[in-house]
Amino acid sequence: MEKPKSHIDHNNAVIAIRGLKKSFEDNHVLRGVDLDLFQGENLVVLGRSGTGKSVLIKIISGLLTADTGSVKVLGKDLNNIDSKELRDLRVDVGFSFQGSALYDSMTVRQNIEFPLVRNSPKLTRAEINRQVEEVLDNVGLLQTINQMPSELSGGQRKRIGIARTLVLKPKIMLYDEPTAGLDPITCLDINELINEVQQIYNTSSIIITHDLTCAKTTGDRIVMLLDGRFERQGSFEEVFDTNDERVKAFYDYNFTD
Numbered sequence: 001m002e003k004p005k006s007h008i009d010h011n012n013a014v015i016a017i018r019g020l021k022k023s024f025e026d027n028h029v030l031r032g033v034d035l036d037l038f039q040g041e042n043l044v045v046l047g048r049s050g051t052g053k054s055v056l057i058k059i060i061s062g063l064l065t066a067d068t069g070s071v072k073v074l075g076k077d078l079n080n081i082d083s084k085e086l087r088d089l090r091v092d093v094g095f096s097f098q099g100s101a102l103y104d105s106m107t108v109r110q111n112i113e114f115p116l117v118r119n120s121p122k123l124t125r126a127e128i129n130r131q132v133e134e135v136l137d138n139v140g141l142l143q144t145i146n147q148m149p150s151e152l153s154g155g156q157r158k159r160i161g162i163a164r165t166l167v168l169k170p171k172i173m174l175y176d177e178p179t180a181g182l183d184p185i186t187c188l189d190i191n192e193l194i195n196e197v198q199q200i201y202n203t204s205s206i207i208i209t210h211d212l213t214c215a216k217t218t219g220d221r222i223v224m225l226l227d228g229r230f231e232r233q234g235s236f237e238e239v240f241d242t243n244d245e246r247v248k249a250f251y252d253y254n255f256t257d
């Protein structure tokens with residue numbers, strides 16, 4: 001399916017990273033990362049295993065701190081942020097984890113209302129129900145509301161996991177390997193959902209993936225992490241139109257379409 005037209009504001013960087021470095025002892029993972037994510041954009045981050053993609057999004061969501069460099073998220077400088085601001089930011093920045101497990105003993109409804117009630121304890125029962133039903137409808141799974149996670153397919157569980165993040169109406173979505181472990185048809189389904197989320201919620205997203213079909217289908221722009229920096233960026237075609245052996249090897253290994 002063709003990607004719907006994105007409405008990107010290139011004058012508004014919701015994430016702005018300059019000169020970011022992060023090491024773990026002598027493992028120099030990020031070696032001077034510069035990156036902007038623009039309002040309304042789907043940005044795909046590619047890179048081999050262990051290149052620091054997850055470290056990058058953990059820094060963006062305040063789970064890890066940078067060694068040096070500046071990281072601004074929605075105008076807040078993460079090097080100078082207090083705990084209240086960080087809590088607020090974690091609502092505005094939705095993180096869809098690689099293995100974001102649902103609570104097995106809760107129904108779909110309970111799974112989704114859990115973060116909502118924790119974040120907004122004063123919401124009425126009627127308002128909670130309305131918001132849970134709305135987000136389930138947006139991910140196409142309203143009919144599963146009373147089911148248990150064990151009764152759902154892998155793709156449906158992934159959708160519910162994304163709905164649980166979306167229910168807080170984040171401004172930014174971070175997807176860590178959204179299609180990992182899913183069969184090719186279900187992957188296409190999740191790619192479509194990522195594009196629908198961009199349209200319906202007007203989110204700006206970072207999508208970390210090895211799945212080049214996912215990158216091609218969802219990304220307005222692709223960046224590739226090579227040796228701790230973003231050395232290549234552009235459209236899918238622009239990123240891979242190179243004689244750089246590292247990039248060619250990544251393509252040959254990962255693209256099966």
Ligand SMILES: Nc1ncnc2c1ncn2[C@@H]1O[C@H](COP(=O)(O)OP(=O)(O)OP(=O)(O)O)[C@@H](O)[C@H]1O
Nearest residue numbers: 024027029047048049050051052053054055056210
């Ligand atoms: N908390 C930590 N303590 C020490 N080293 C870490 C920590 N987190 C990540 N690393 C190291 O940082 C490097 C980058 O890890 P990261 O998880 O970001 O890779 P990745 O690009 O997301 O890989 P994958 O595609 O396999 O998920 C790895 O060498 C990893 O061992």
